Amino acid sequence: MLASKTVVALAVSLPALLVLLLIVLVGADPSSSCATTVSGSGLQGATGASIDGLSEGQLQLARNGVAIGKQRGESDSVILAELAAQAAESTLRNLANPSVPDSLRYSNDGLGHDGDSVGPHQLRVSVWGSVGIDTLMNPIYQINWFYDHADKIPDRDRMAPADLAQAVEAAKVNAYAGQLNLAQQLYAQFANIAPASMPAAQAGQPATGCGTNGSGAPLPAGASAFGAAVIAAAEKWIGTPYVWGGGDQTGPTGGGFDCSGLTLYAIYQASGGRLRLAHFTQSQQDDPAAQVVPFGQRQPGDLIFFTSPGESSSHHVVIYYGRNDQGQDLVLHAPETGQTVTIAPLWKGDRLDVRRFSTPANPETEEGKRL
Template sequence: MDTSSRAVGATALGLPVALILLLMIIGADPALTCTSPLSAGGAAGMGGSTGQSVAGLSERQLQLARNGVAIGKQRRMRESVIIAELAAQATESTFRNLANPSVPQSLNYSNDGLGYDHDSVGPHQMRASVWGSFGIATLMDPIYQINWFYDHAQQLGGAAQQMSPAELAQAIERSAPNAYGAQLELARQLYALFADIDISSIPRVSAGSPAVGCGRTGSGTLLPAEASAFGRAVIEHAARWIGTPYVWGGGDTNGPTGGGFDCSGLTLYAIYHASGGRIRLPHYTQAQQDHPTAQLVPFAQRAPGDLIFFTAPGDTDSHHVGIYYGRDFQGSDLLLHAPQTGQTATLTPLSAWEGERMDVRRYTSPFTPTPGGRA
C-alpha cells in the first residue's frame, strides 16, 4: 500500500491549487498501523463489523496473523520467512492461541480454544514436555511463540534463505512432511494484507528485548484464580478484546461496532456471552448498574468478573464502567475496561479513580457460563 498521496493526473494541472490539494488528500490511502481497526475494509481488505475476511478468519485470528507480520517486519525478516511463519500458524493452530487439557495449567490463561495434540499449546503448538522449562506463562504468550519461530529461522542462517516457505516451516516445526504447503496461499494473502504496516506504529522495545509487534491482545492473560465460573467467563470474553480501539457508542452483543467498544459496550458484550445470551444489558452505564439482574455487592466483597461503576463527586449517574479483574503481583486492584477516545481496551489500576464513588454489581445466570475462547 502506498501511504503517500497519489499523483494527480495531468488534467488537474489547470485546477486551483486548493482543489488539487483536496484531491490529493482524498486520494491518499490511509496508513495501516497497529491501531487500525481490523474491521476497517480499507485497512485490511475486510468488511463487516464482525471482522470477517475473505479467508473466513475472525478478528481474533487476524490479530495473530497481523502480529506474525508486524514482528517479522520489526525484526527485518525476509518476506519468505514471514510467509513461512504465517503458514506454520495456519497449519498448527489456524491462528489460535490454544490451551490443552493435557497441560492443565494452560487452562488458567485466556485462550482461543482447546487443542488436543499431545501436550502442545499456543499458536505454534509448542510442546510443554520439550519447552516447558520456559514456564507455562511464556508458552501461552503468542508474542513469545512468534518470536520463537523467527529465532529459529535466524539460527538456520543462510540455509533459511535457500528454503521455500513450506520447507522452512517444516525445518522449524518438524511436523509431517509437506504439512505446510496447503496453507501457503492463505499465508501469502495475509502477508499482502499487512505487509505495508507502518513500522513506526509498532511499540518500541529496548535493545536485546524481544519484538512485540502490535502488542498483546488479551490472549494468554493469566485468569484470576479466585474468580467464580461466571466471573471468569466475563473476564475471558472481555479480555479477548484487549488492544481494541475505544469508539464512543461502540460495541454490541456481536462485538465491536465502528471499529471498537466504549466502556458499556464492552461490559454488555462480556455479560451477554458469559451468560450464554441470557443477560442482555442496555448500552448505558447507569442503566446497567440498575438492571434487574444486577446484585449490589459491598466494595470490600468485590470479586473478579464483577462490574464496577464510577460516579464523579456531585453527580447522580455513573459515567464509566469496567470489569474487576483481580489483583496483580503487587496486590494492586486492576480494572479491565475501554477507557476513552484515543486509547484501547486495557487493564488499569483501580487507584486511577481514587476520589470517585465506586459501586459494585454482580450478575448471575441460572446455567453454566460459557468461557471465552473455549471450543
C-alpha cells in the same frame, strides 16, 4: 502442535513422565518478569486492518508474524510459512490449555485442547517448556521460535512455504497448504511495515506482549478460566476510544466501544459465541444466564453494574479486574466520551451489583441468548 506429530505419540505414551515434566517446567510465577531474548520485538497497538472473519486479536498476531519476519530479514516465503503455520496450528490465536493450568493465568485468545500445547504455534510444554510458561505464553517468543527453527533449515528460502511450515512444525501430514491463500492475504495487508520503524529487541528485556497488558501477560490472581477469558478479550482493546452505542460481538463499531458494548463483546468471546448479551446495562444485569454474586465474593472477570441512588436501572457496567499490590480494586471498562478503554480504580457512591457468567453446558437452553 498438530496431533499428528511424532512427538505426540511419544509424549502420550509416558503419561507419568509428562505430568512430572509439566510440574517442573511450568512452575513459573506469573508475576515474574517474562523477560526473554528475542530477535524481533513486534508491534503493539491497533492494526487498522480488516479481513472478513478475523478479529483484531488475530490480525495483531498476523501483523507481528510479518513485522518480526521483516525485522529479522526473513524472505517473503519464510514469512508466508510462519503465517500459514499460525493459521493451521491455532487459527491465529494465543491459546491457553486446561491441561496446562498455569497457562490459564495468562491473557489469551481462547482455549486449545491438543495435548499440552499452548500459544499461536502450539508449542508442547513437555518439549519446549524449559523456558517457563510465562515465556511460552508470550506470542512474540513463539513467532521468533518459528523463525529460529526455520533459519536452521538449509535452502529454506527455496522451499515452498507450506513445506517449510511442515518442516519446522514437524507434522507428519502437511496441513499448511490449505492456509496459504489466507497467509498471502495477511502478508499483503502488512507487507509495507518498515523494519526501521520498529523498536529494536534488547537482550534481557521483556518482549512486546509481556507486562501488565497484552496477550500473554499475567492475569489477576483468582480469575476462573471463564473470568480470565473475559478479561483477555476486553483488555486487548485498551486504548480504544469510547463511542456511545459502540461495540458488538465482533469488536468495536463506529471506532470504539461504550461500556455495555465492551462487556457484551467480552462475554461473547469468552463463551465461544454461546452467550450474546443485549447492548444495554440493565438487560445484561437481568440476563437469565447471569449469576447474582455478593459484592464480597467478586472475582476477576465478573461484571459490576452501577445504579445511581433512587434509580431502578443501572447506568454503567465494568469488568472486575482484581486488586493491585496495594489491595485496591481495579476495573476494566469503557468510561465515557473523550476517554478510552482502560483499567482504573473501582469507585463507590452508586449501588454496585455483581453478576457472574459462565459458558452454558447446553447452548439451546437460553432462548434468545444463543446463536
